[in-house]
Structure formats: structure tokens, C-alpha cells
Amino acid sequence: MRISELSRTTGVPVATVKYYVREGLVPRGDVTSRTQASYGPQHAARVRLVRALSESAGLSLAAVREVLAVLDEPRSRHDLLGAAQHALLLDESGAGAPDADAQDPASPGVEDEATRRARRLAADRGWYEDPLLVHRLAGQLRAAAAADVPVADEHLAVLASAAEEAAAGDVASVPGEPSEALRQVVLGTLLTDPVLLTMRRFAQQRASAAGDGADAAPRAV
Amino acid sequence: MRISELSRTTGVPVATVKYYVREGLVPRGDVTSRTQASYGPQHAARVRLVRALSESAGLSLAAVREVLAVLDEPRSRHDLLGAAQHALLLDESGAGAPDADAQDPASPGVEDEATRRARRLAADRGWYEDPLLVHRLAGQLRAAAAADVPVADEHLAVLASAAEEAAAGDVASVPGEPSEALRQVVLGTLLTDPVLLTMRRFAQQRASAAGDGADAAPRAV
Numbered sequence: 001m002r003i004s005e006l007s008r009t010t011g012v013p014v015a016t017v018k019y020y021v022r023e024g025l026v027p028r029g030d031v032t033s034r035t036q037a038s039y040g041p042q043h044a045a046r047v048r049l050v051r052a053l054s055e056s057a058g059l060s061l062a063a064v065r066e067v068l069a070v071l072d073e074p075r076s077r078h079d080l081l082g083a084a085q086h087a088l089l090l091d092e093s094g095a096g097a098p099d100a101d102a103q104d105p106a107s108p109g110v111e112d113e114a115t116r117r118a119r120r121l122a123a124d125r126g127w128y129e130d131p132l133l134v135h136r137l138a139g140q141l142r143a144a145a146a147a148d149v150p151v152a153d154e155h156l157a158v159l160a161s162a163a164e165e166a167a168a169g170d171v172a173s174v175p176g177e178p179s180e181a182l183r184q185v186v187l188g189t190l191l192t193d194p195v196l197l198t199m200r201r202f203a204q205q206r207a208s209a210a211g212d213g214a215d216a217a218p219r220a221v
Numbered sequence: 222m223r224i225s226e227l228s229r230t231t232g233v234p235v236a237t238v239k240y241y242v243r244e245g246l247v248p249r250g251d252v253t254s255r256t257q258a259s260y261g262p263q264h265a266a267r268v269r270l271v272r273a274l275s276e277s278a279g280l281s282l283a284a285v286r287e288v289l290a291v292l293d294e295p296r297s298r299h300d301l302l303g304a305a306q307h308a309l310l311l312d313e314s315g316a317g318a319p320d321a322d323a324q325d326p327a328s329p330g331v332e333d334e335a336t337r338r339a340r341r342l343a344a345d346r347g348w349y350e351d352p353l354l355v356h357r358l359a360g361q362l363r364a365a366a367a368a369d370v371p372v373a374d375e376h377l378a379v380l381a382s383a384a385e386e387a388a389a390g391d392v393a394s395v396p397g398e399p400s401e402a403l404r405q406v407v408l409g410t411l412l413t414d415p416v417l418l419t420m421r422r423f424a425q426q427r428a429s430a431a432g433d434g435a436d437a438a439p440r441a442v
Binding site (some may be wrong): 053057127159161167170192 | 427
């Protein structure tokens with residue numbers, strides 16, 4: 001198909017498709033004349049994927065490129081997960097304060113309380129103490145505490161259990177074939193992060209209404 | 222204290238503090254001379270809050286302004302939650318495809334499958350069918366399906382249960398006094414969204430390693 005049809009099929013404007021191709025995120029079509037190229041269904045799938053990652057999952061184009069690089073190089077399920085997570089940690093939204101100092105300013109060389117807490121949580125839960133994840137979680141705990149809304153231990157424990165429940169579902173949803181597994185883990189996680197957070201808000205309204213003894217519908221703002 | 226000390230106390234550069242004041246996010250200090258103003262601890266708290274919301278929670282300044290407006294006007298716990306959620310839905314990261322058409326293109330006026338699915342889920346779970354949340358969730362499900370990574374019913378059910386578990390902890394963590402409750406619900410949710418997603422990745426590594434019978438540590442990329 002021509003680029004105009006590729007645009008129609010995917011619902012992505014021609015200019016955006018051209019931009020994706022120019023940036024190397026979507027492979028070039030087969031050249032059919034000096035000014036035209038022909039695209040196939042694999043191009044349409046790729047355009048849809050790039051769009052979903054950049055718009056719904058909110059990744060930068062640099063992060064989209066990292067994700068595609070991981071997707072294009074198959075590995076075992078577990079390796080894939082690590083590779084994908086590390087590619088994503090470089091950019092993902094909500095990454096916490098990446099520039100925050102993880103050292104106790106009063107005692108250089110000593111880990112600060114947030115980092116110790118993140119490590120302790122990982123150890124208690126049997127999670128691998130992935131340095132990037134520890135750094136990230138510590139930054140997020142530190143940011144909450146700095147805003148004077150520290151995350152209490154009981155609250156953190158409930159969120160950790162919820163995260164484990166979600167992760168068990170994530171891994172169970174991964175199909176057997178490695179290439180499909182990769183897609184599912186990487187894209188499934190990215191694209192369902194916002195789903196999980198939206199449902200958290202639905203469920204908060206329910207839980208809050210139950211606590212108030214009120215009707216479930218919040219009054220209009 | 223002077224603005225230089227306010228900057229030192231909060232770790233936020235003087236230029237950024239001035240910007241927050243100019244944008245009305247932080248109140249002006251008491252004018253002490255033609256070129257100086259004096260700031261108190263309440264200014265420091267507000268600067269830290271604006272910083273956490275914009276950097277860790279990733280909100281735009283417009284959304285930070287909405288959140289502060291909700292915080293500055295006390296209401297009942299349940300009303301607050303609704304008000305805060307609606308203020309945030311306008312902007313929050315991971316909002317899905319807000320411009321996506323919720324109508325079935327083949328049959329205008331008929332809800333599309335993603336919207337029906339979001340409504341069905343809310344009804345099944347006893348959640349209030351908040352129109353903004355339904356719209357948002359439907360957009361996220363549609364984006365995943367468009368990227369050829371549809372969220373299976375079983376996967377969605379597990380994520381919904383995890384969201385309910387997180388929400389129960391969120392509401393339980395809210396203290397009794399209304400003004401503190403407000404802070405806690407609004408800021409606690411915003412600032413722990415990234416915490417929940419980071420722990421999801423920790424737990425995925427664990428669950429994936431268990432499934433592979435491998436060591437918990439993913440190999441380095």
C-alpha cells in the first residue's frame with residue numbers, strides 16, 4: 001500500500017508516519033519509484049505500536065527506540081524482562097527524582113534512609129535488589145517525604161502486596177513462544193501501567209464511599 | 222528567611238523558587254524592602270510540595286495549580302477525592318488517548334467495545350461508573366489493543382484486584398482530620414503511583430524468575 005493508505009489504516013497522519021520512518025522507528029517501504037514506496041501489514045503494525053508507546057504509554061521517542069531495540073533482539077523470557085526494564089528505566093514517566101542524592105548528606109558514603117528502606121523492602125519480599133529499581137524507589141520515597149507526605153510502612157506494605165498481585169498476573173499472561181512473550185511483557189506492562197492507575201482511582205472512590213457510609217458517586221466538582 | 226535561605230532549605234534553585242512565586246504556586250513573602258521579601262516555614266513546605274508534584278509525580282504546572290486549588294479548599298473526605306481526581310484527570314501522565322473516539326466508527330452513537338468493557342468491569346466490581354474514569358480506561362484498553370497487545374480478561378481481572386488492594390490501603394492510610402486527609406489522599410496517590418509501578422517491576426522480576434526456575438537476578442543487558 002502507499003503511505004496515504006498506511007496512514008488511513010493506522011489512523012496516524014502521513015506527516016507523523018514520515019517522521020517515524022525518518023527517525024528509523026518504522027522501516028522504510030520498498031521503493032517503487034523515485035517518489036513512492038510501498039508498505040505492507042508489518043509497517044502498519046509497527047506504526048500502531050510506535051503510536052501506542054509514545055502516546056498512551058507516554059514514552060519519549062528515545063525510549064520508544066530502546067524498547068523497539070529490545071523487541072527486535074529475542075532472548076529468554078527472564079533476560080528479556082531485565083533488558084526491557086533497564087531500557088525503560090532510563091526514561092519512563094514517574095521515574096522519581098533521578099538526580100536526588102542517594103547518600104546521606106550528613107555522612108557521605110553512607111546510604112540514606114530511603115535507600116536503606118527500599119533495600120529492606122526488597123529483601124523482605126524476596127525481590128532481587130536491582131540497583132536501578134532500588135535507586136528509583138528510594139527517589140520516589142524521598143520525594144514523598146520531602147513533600148511532607150511520607151509513605152507509612154503499612155501503606156507501603158499494602159502497595160507492595162498489590163504490586164505482587166499485579167506482577168503475578170503479568171507473568172501469567174505471558175504466552176509460551178519467546179517472541180510473543182517479549183512483546184507481551186514489555187508492551188503489556190507499559191500499556192497497562194496507566195490501566196492499573198486508573199483502576200486504583202475507581203477502587204479508591206468505592207473504598208472511600210464505603211468508609212464514609214456515603215453513596216459511591218462523589219459529588220460533582 | 223530570605224529567598225536564598227529558602228532555596229538552601231528546600232534544595233530548590235533560587236530561579237525556580239522565583240518562578241513558582243511568579244506563577245502563583247507559592248505565595249509571595251512579606252515585603253521587607255523594595256528588593257527583599259521574607260519567607261517562613263509555610264513557604265518552604267509549599268516549595269517542596271510543588272517540586273514533588275512537578276518532578277516526582279510528573280504533573281504539568283497547570284495540573285499542579287489544580288491540585289493546590291483543591292488542597293486550599295477543604296471538603297469532606299469523599300468529596301475531596303472526587304474533586305482531586307477530576308482535577309488530576311485533566312492532565313495526569315498515562316492518561317491514555319484522550320482524543321480517541323469512544324464511539325464505534327461503524328455505528329455512530331453506539332459505544333465502542335472498549336467503553337462497554339470498561340463500564341462492565343466497573344459494574345461487576347461495584348465501582349461508580351465515573352464518566353471520566355470510564356473514558357480514560359476505555360482509551361487505555363483501546364490503545365493496547367491497537368498496538369496488538371490486547372489486555373486479556375484474566376489479566377485485567379488480576380490488575381483490577383491489585384488496584385482494589387492498593388485502594389483499600391490508600392483509604393486506610395488517610396488520617397481522621399479533614400485537612401490532613403485531603404493532603405494524604407491527593408498527594409499520597411500522586412506520589413505513590415510511581416512507587417506502585419516500580420514495585421510492580423521488582424515483583425515481575427521475582428515472579429518471572431520463579432517461573433523460569435532461574436536465579437532471581439536478571440542478566441545484565
